[in-house]
Amino acid sequence: MKTFVVGAGSDLGVHIDGAHLGPVQLMNDLKGFYKGESTSFVQDENIIKSRNLSDRRKNEYEIDKYNTKLYQAILEKVKENYFPITIGGDHSIAVASALANAKVHENIGIIWIDAHTDFNTFDTTVSGNIHGLPLAAITGYKNHELRYFFDGNTIQPSKAVVIGARSIDDWEQDNIRYSGITVFTTEDIKQKGVEAVVEEAFRIAGEKTKGIHISYDLDVIDPEIAPGVSIPEFDGITEEEAMKINETIIKHIDQVTSYDLVEFNPLRDEGRKTEQIAINLLAQIIRAAENKGKFTPKQY
Numbered sequence: 405m406k407t408f409v410v411g412a413g414s415d416l417g418v419h420i421d422g423a424h425l426g427p428v429q430l431m432n433d434l435k436g437f438y439k440g441e442s443t444s445f446v447q448d449e450n451i452i453k454s455r456n457l458s459d460r461r462k463n464e465y466e467i468d469k470y471n472t473k474l475y476q477a478i479l480e481k482v483k484e485n486y487f488p489i490t491i492g493g494d495h496s497i498a499v500a501s502a503l504a505n506a507k508v509h510e511n512i513g514i515i516w517i518d519a520h521t522d523f524n525t526f527d528t529t530v531s532g533n534i535h536g537l538p539l540a541a542i543t544g545y546k547n548h549e550l551r552y553f554f555d556g557n558t559i560q561p562s563k564a565v566v567i568g569a570r571s572i573d574d575w576e577q578d579n580i581r582y583s584g585i586t587v588f589t590t591e592d593i594k595q596k597g598v599e600a601v602v603e604e605a606f607r608i609a610g611e612k613t614k615g616i617h618i619s620y621d622l623d624v625i626d627p628e629i630a631p632g633v634s635i636p637e638f639d640g641i642t643e644e645e646a647m648k649i650n651e652t653i654i655k656h657i658d659q660v661t662s663y664d665l666v667e668f669n670p671l672r673d674e675g676r677k678t679e680q681i682a683i684n685l686l687a688q689i690i691r692a693a694e695n696k697g698k699f700t701p702k703q704y
């Protein structure tokens with residue numbers, strides 16, 4: 405399939421700086437490897453970013469403006485039958501990438517790989533960081549302010565699955581119960597094994613849907629292994645498990661319509677550890693997306 409790499413360099417969704425630099429660095433690393441089409445959206449440097457912890461709607465207007473542009477760009481490419489790979493940026497950019505795919509493919513599922521469930525609303529958020537709200541916005545649970553640009557059907561909560569969560573706020577937990585999305589915690593991964601959990605996620609997100617959007621947040625990995633993220637959480641998954649998730653996704657690539665890799669923060673990385681993992685994940689997924697739908701001749 406034709407692939408389209410989109411750099412979504414925004415960190416307006418989090419009070420910590422640096423995630424806006426992630427895509428530039430990763431796309432530069434991929435230069436020798438990736439020969440397909442790409443584009444980049446850098447956040448307006450004239451924005452005076454709100455980092456005020458008491459601000460409950462930090463950079464809401466600016467994020468909406470940024471995501472409107474990102475949404476339009478991805479939408480055009482999906483209509484032209486491209487497989488978009490969106491590199492964040494903080495996780496708020498996924499409202500644009502997930503909904504662009506939902507608009508064109510209609511009735512898709514979503515698998516959200518993340519230490520957090522990103523299921524807050526403006527009423528329940530403790531930090532006021534909008535990167536903690538996107539999955540609720542994408543699945544139509546309140547947060548309509550974050551999808552003014554979208555006129556399609558949001559993704560059904562029954563087709564939304566989170567993998568690797570271990571940091572869920574109390575009020576956010578109530579949102580999750582009301583919505584009916586499925587959450588597999590890090591503990592579930594330990595008990596059932598990572599492959600079984602991802603297979604189960606594909607079963608849920610793929611049931612009677614026309615495709616699945618993948619949104620992979622690097623903070624799902626343990627910060628000892630991948631420290632280059634804005635909001636690290638202890639007791640994360642191993643590098644082997646992180647790669648196994650990707651390999652299981654690739655096994656199901658025929659169902660996958662689109663992929664995000666988000667939250668790489670080069671300012672927080674140590675010895676380029678996180679960067680290397682991000683590159684490995686991207687290289688695998690790009691190769692798989694390029695080969696998607698290709699006829700494999702039988703061996704005689």
Ligand SMILES: [Mn+2]
Pocket residue numbers: 495518520522535621
């Ligand atoms: Mn996230």
